[in-house]
Amino acid sequence: MSCTDKKARLAERQGQWQGMVDKALSRFPERKEDFSTTSGIEMKRLFTPADVDAVDYNEDVGFPGEFPFTRGVQPTMYRARFWTMRQYAGFGSAKQTNERYRYLLEQGQTGLSVAFDLPTQIGYDSDMELADGEVGKVGVAIDSLADMEILFDQIALDKVSTSMTINAPAAVLLAMYIAVAEKQGVSSDKLRGTIQNDVLKEYFARGTYIFPPQPSMKIITDIFSYCKDNLPNWNTISISGYHIREAGSSAVQEVAFTLADGLAYVDAAIKTGLDVDVFAKRLSFFFNVHNNFLEEVAKFRAARRLWARLMKERFGAKKASSMMMRFHTQTAGCSLTAQQPDNNVVRVTMQALAAVLGGTNSLHTNSRDEALCLPTEASVQIALRTQQIIAHESGVADTIDPLAGSYLVESMTSEIEAKALEYINKIDDLGGVVKAIEAGFMQQEIGDSAYAYQKSIETADQVIVGVNKFTIEEAPPENLLRIKQEMEIEQRKSLAAVKAGRDAAAVENSLKALKQVAESGDNLLPSIVTAVKTYATLGEVCGVLREVFGEYVEG
Amino acid sequence: MDKKIKVLIAKPGLDGHDRGAKVVSRALRDAGMEVIYTGIRQTPEQIVATAVQEDVDSIGLSCLSGAHNKLFPKVVNLLQEKGAGDVLVFGGGIIPDEDIPGLKDAGVSEIFLPGTSTEDTIEFIKNNVK
Numbered sequence: 174m175s176c177t178d179k180k181a182r183l184a185e186r187q188g189q190w191q192g193m194v195d196k197a198l199s200r201f202p203e204r205k206e207d208f209s210t211t212s213g214i215e216m217k218r219l220f221t222p223a224d225v226d227a228v229d230y231n232e233d234v235g236f237p238g239e240f241p242f243t244r245g246v247q248p249t250m251y252r253a254r255f256w257t258m259r260q261y262a263g264f265g266s267a268k269q270t271n272e273r274y275r276y277l278l279e280q281g282q283t284g285l286s287v288a289f290d291l292p293t294q295i296g297y298d299s300d301m302e303l304a305d306g307e308v309g310k311v312g313v314a315i316d317s318l319a320d321m322e323i324l325f326d327q328i329a330l331d332k333v334s335t336s337m338t339i340n341a342p343a344a345v346l347l348a349m350y351i352a353v354a355e356k357q358g359v360s361s362d363k364l365r366g367t368i369q370n371d372v373l374k375e376y377f378a379r380g381t382y383i384f385p386p387q388p389s390m391k392i393i394t395d396i397f398s399y400c401k402d403n404l405p406n407w408n409t410i411s412i413s414g415y416h417i418r419e420a421g422s423s424a425v426q427e428v429a430f431t432l433a434d435g436l437a438y439v440d441a442a443i444k445t446g447l448d449v450d451v452f453a454k455r456l457s458f459f460f461n462v463h464n465n466f467l468e469e470v471a472k473f474r475a476a477r478r479l480w481a482r483l484m485k486e487r488f489g490a491k492k493a494s495s496m497m498m499r500f501h502t503q504t505a506g507c508s509l510t511a512q513q514p515d516n517n518v519v520r521v522t523m524q525a526l527a528a529v530l531g532g533t534n535s536l537h538t539n540s541r542d543e544a545l546c547l548p549t550e551a552s553v554q555i556a557l558r559t560q561q562i563i564a565h566e567s568g569v570a571d572t573i574d575p576l577a578g579s580y581l582v583e584s585m586t587s588e589i590e591a592k593a594l595e596y597i598n599k600i601d602d603l604g605g606v607v608k609a610i611e612a613g614f615m616q617q618e619i620g621d622s623a624y625a626y627q628k629s630i631e632t633a634d635q636v637i638v639g640v641n642k643f644t645i646e647e648a649p650p651e652n653l654l655r656i657k658q659e660m661e662i663e664q665r666k667s668l669a670a671v672k673a674g675r676d677a678a679a680v681e682n683s684l685k686a687l688k689q690v691a692e693s694g695d696n697l698l699p700s701i702v703t704a705v706k707t708y709a710t711l712g713e714v715c716g717v718l719r720e721v722f723g724e725y726v727e728g
Numbered sequence: 729m730d731k732k733i734k735v736l737i738a739k740p741g742l743d744g745h746d747r748g749a750k751v752v753s754r755a756l757r758d759a760g761m762e763v764i765y766t767g768i769r770q771t772p773e774q775i776v777a778t779a780v781q782e783d784v785d786s787i788g789l790s791c792l793s794g795a796h797n798k799l800f801p802k803v804v805n806l807l808q809e810k811g812a813g814d815v816l817v818f819g820g821g822i823i824p825d826e827d828i829p830g831l832k833d834a835g836v837s838e839i840f841l842p843g844t845s846t847e848d849t850i851e852f853i854k855n856n857v858k
Contacts, residue, residue, distance in 0.1 A: 291742035291793055295769075303771070306798030307742050380744015380768045421747045507747070511842040544842050546794075546824055620750050627751045631845050640843045649825035656794060727767045 183223060194218065205634075210468045211626060212425035214588050220580035228583050233478070237573045239493070241481040243474050243586065244574040245532040246497045251570035257535035258560045259336060259501065263288030263313035264547050265660050267323035270313040274328060276550065280557055285328070285366075286336040286537065288312030289346070294381040296342045296715030299664040308661040311547075312338075316668045317710045321349040322356065331359040335366035336411070336501070336535075341383035343370040344392055345714050348702040351404075367408035367457055367501075370396060373434040373606055376725070377615040379416040383715060386607045388722035392697060393438060394445045397452045399698035408457040410438060411501065417615075418461035419507050421623020424472045425589055427461060429596030430615050432480055436597070437606040439488055449488045453495035462528040463505040464520065470576055471585035473531025476500070479590045483597075502528040503537040509544040513639035514650060517541040522559050529563055530576055536560055546653040611728065668710070675708040683707045684717050691721040733857050736784040738766040738775040740803060743793035748820060752788060755846035761853070772802040776810060785857045786816040788849075789836075796823050801834035808835075816857050820844065 208216040217224070228234065235241060238248030247253065260277055262285075263270045274285055289312040292304035298316045299308045308314050315321055325335075330353065339346045347368050351361050372389040375382040382389070393410065400409045414422075414431035422430065435456065442452055460476065462469050480498040484490040504524040509517045518541050525538050538556040540548030548556070564570055576582045603609040610616075629635040636642045683704040690700045697718075704714050737753045739746055746768050753765045764782055766775060779787055787807075789800055800819050807815050819831065820840040828839050838852055 295742055297742075303742065306795035307793055310794035311743075375744075380746070381742075419745075419747070421751075545822065620754070623747050624751055624754050627755070627846065631847065637843075641845075653824055655824070658797075727769075 180223070180226075183221065187221060187223070190219075210424065210465055211622065212423040212468065212589065212592065214425070214468065214585060214592070217581075220584055222580060224580050224584040228587060233587070234577060234583070240485070240496060241478040242497055243478045244577055246477070246499055246534065250532065250573040251529075251564070252573070255564045255570060256529065256533050256560075257284045257334070257501075258282050258557060258564075259284040259286045259535050259537055260553060260557055261286040261288050261336075261338065261503065261537050262553070263290075264311075264654070265309040265313065265656050266664060267313055267315065267320040271324050271326050271328070273550070273553075274324075277553070277557070278328070278333070280554060281561065282557060284334045284336065284535065287324070287338065289337070289339055290314045291381070293346075293711060294339060294341070296345070296383050296711060296719070298668060298710050298712030299661065300668055301712055306661075308664050309656050314664050315346065315349070315711060316664070317671050317708050318349050318352050318705050319667070319671045319708060321346075321353050325350075325353050325357075329359070330354045330357055331363045333365075336368075337366065338369045340369050340372050340375050340379075340381055341389065342711060342715050343368040344396055344698060344701050345705060345711050347396065347407075348698065348705045351702055352706050361403050362405055364404050365406045367411050368396070369413060369459070370410040371413045371434060371438075371459075373437060373610070374413055374416055374430070376610045376727075377417075377430075378420040378422075378619065379413075382725045383719065384722040385725045386610070388718075389725075390438075390441045391694075392718075394442050394447070395696045395698055397442050397447060397455070398445070398696060400455065401447070401452055407455065408499075409452070409455045411457050411459045412438065413459040415459050415461045415503055417619065418463060418505065420619050421507075421626060422619045423622050424463065424465070424468050425592045426596065426615075426618055426622060428472060428476045428479065428589060429593040429600075430619075431458065431460070432476065432483065432593065433597050433600045433606050433609075435480065436483060436487065439484070440605075443488065449484075449490050450492045450495050453484060453488075453490055454492065454497070458498055458500035460500055460502050460533075461505050462502050462524040462531070462533075464508050464524065466523055466527045467581060468585060468589075469524070469527040470531045471582050472589055473500075473502075473528070473533065474574075474577075474582070474586045475589035475593065477532070478586070479593055499534045501535040501537070502531075502533040504528070504539045506539055506543060509539060509541075510637060510639050511544040512644065512647065514541045514545060516639055517544070518555055518559070521556060522563075525559055526563055526567070526569065529569060530574075532574060542650070542653065545650055546655065549652060549654045551652075613728070671708055672710070679707040680704075680709045680713070683709055684713060687714065688717050688721060691718055732760065732762045733786065733853060734762045734764075734782065734784045735786045735788060735853065736764050736766065736775070736779050736782060737788045737790065738770055738778075738803075739768045739790055740770055740772055740775055740799040741791055741793055741795045742769055743791055743795070744768050745792040746790065748792075749788075749790040752790070752820070752846060752849060756850060756853070759850045761850075772799060772806055775803055776806040776812070779807065779815060780810050780812050784815060786818070786853055789817065789819040791819070791821040791823075794822070796821060797827055797830065800831055800836050804835035814858060816853065818849070818852065820849075
């Protein structure tokens with residue numbers, strides 16, 4: 174049978190089947206009128222070869238490790254090495270967090286991921302008034318190099334890769350990491366890890382900005398440039414859709430806004446004279462994985478393909494490594510329920526499986542109790558075991574991209590790519606990401622999606638088990654992790670001791686020098702490294718930069 | 729016609745998670761209330777100043793960072809100092825059950841936890857604003 178004959182036969186057969194469907198529908202209506210995803214992608218009743226008619230295997234799908242990387246970025250994927258199992262952790266003091274890290278490494282975790290408290294993320298010391306009540310709460314409090322030394326005590330920085338969720342003050346925390354490594358006798362070219370360093374999404378989805386966009390972009394490109402010469406194995410940015418999704422976006426918006434941010438960083442770096450084929454290989458990404466299993470798998474494949482094409486077409490990247498989207502994934506915190514929290518283990522398992530089937534390079538699985546508090550050690554262990562079970566027992570890691578060729582998955586991959594590109598073009602029309610942020614475009618889009626989702630839960634159109642269906646009377650949960658108020662007092666005391674014990678003149682000189690560099694427009698990194706080595710605090714370093722660059726105020 | 733209920737939705741502290749605050753703001757607006765949203769990173773002093781200036785009937789405080797025990801009572805105390813102690817204060821966020829009695833003792837009228845329907849919040853405000 175020729176190809177045209179086959180198509181005609183398919184159409185004919187589908188017509189006959191539709192007759193059967195119509196009969197069934199007249200007797201039993203379907204559960205819902207509309208089965209679309211939150212991205213507005215129609216979940217058809219049935220996907221057939223007709224839905225992948227436009228997909229050209231060689232052009233659009235291809236082979237793992239090859240452009241456009243739809244099937245994954247490595248030629249052998251998980252058959253060689255599983256994804257990195259990296260649990261985001263940090264709370265209280267550096268000492269407490271160091272204990273948790275060593276526990277996680279003993280349990281078979283393969284990379285570290287540092288959660289900083291909010292004062293640290295916004296460049297304030299624990300003794301500043303605005304830090305009141307926030308010290309050590311959502312992550313570890315780091316005021317100076319002294320805390321960082323304790324955080325990585327007995328952890329060999331040449332053996333472990335470390336991801337740090339730090340944005341506006343990323344340069345300062347990276348400088349402290351370099352200084353700790355140096356004390357351990359590890360040179361900076363041996364360091365492996367990632368700083369989030371993605372400030373753009375802070376303005377519209379996450380909130381831990383300090384400086385206005387322009388100097389923020391300058392600091393980011395300073396980091397790209399410094400790392401190119403000094404930390405060749407460091408991922409200089411983790412362009413993050415995670416928080417965009419947590420703020421309420423759809424899957425398509427997550428891909429679109431993340432890639433739009435990515436394009437802005439690449440553009441800025443090229444404008445400062447960096448060569449795309451030198452820095453782009455150190456860009457990394459970070460996505461959310463939410464509940465709609467099939468849409469999520471397709472999302473990851475679409476994101477990889479779209480990024481590869483954009484890098485090639487817009488920036489003329491030549492090396493495969495410049496077009497390769499490597500990403501970390503975290504299961505959706507916003508999908509966790511405070512009700513019947515053990516059900517969250519099941520949600521996290523399905524989300525993690527979708528991330529693995531989508532070819533993630535590293536993964537954080539949330540703990541069941543995170544809608545209530547920071548996770549306990551027991552909950553974190555289940556979360557890590559979830560990944561280990563998927564890796565070692567489920568068999569899905571034994572072949573590459575096993576859902577490829579599914580009529581639904583390939584069709585949806587193409588649709589997400591197309592819809593995300595539409596958004597990116599719209600942002601271009603608005604004058605780019607910074608202009609779009611100023612116009613409130615992403616904020617509005619995300620807000621609309623978040624509100625629609627909440628409405629769908631309240632009308633029970635979207636069932637959330639244990640919340641709007643299958644509810645039970647529950648006793649208040651027990652054994653939650655609490656951060657004691659005394660921790661804040663202790664942290665302030667140790668900060669005071671650091672300040673009393675350091676060479677005050679050296680601190681002052683290093684901060685003066687930093688100010689001059691900031692005013693001159695030269696690369697900030699070398700003077701930040703010098704300053705943190707004198708035990709100048711995070712708040713002091715950021716204070717100097719605040720003076721020179723000013724602060725961003727939400728419009 | 730009754731006067732519209734005026735509500736200030738506020739984010740005290742350094743927490744940037746404002747999905748809930750924005751969703752609640754919109755739901756209250758859809759329910760016919762006049763809503764002002766402060767934006768993120770407000771000090772209790774700023775929140776109370778806005779509340780007094782705008783003469784609001786109620787303040788909804790949102791905090792997901794764990795700093796609620798410090799920040800919520802501070803807002804209530806400052807309101808009293810400014811002679812605005814009759815403003816109905818409620819809160820929401822990631823707040824452990826065991827903290828709720830303390831917050832209520834401090835003058836926070838109600839705490840809404842994850843999974844709360846916006847309908848419940850609307851009803852609460854309508855029934856309790858004086």
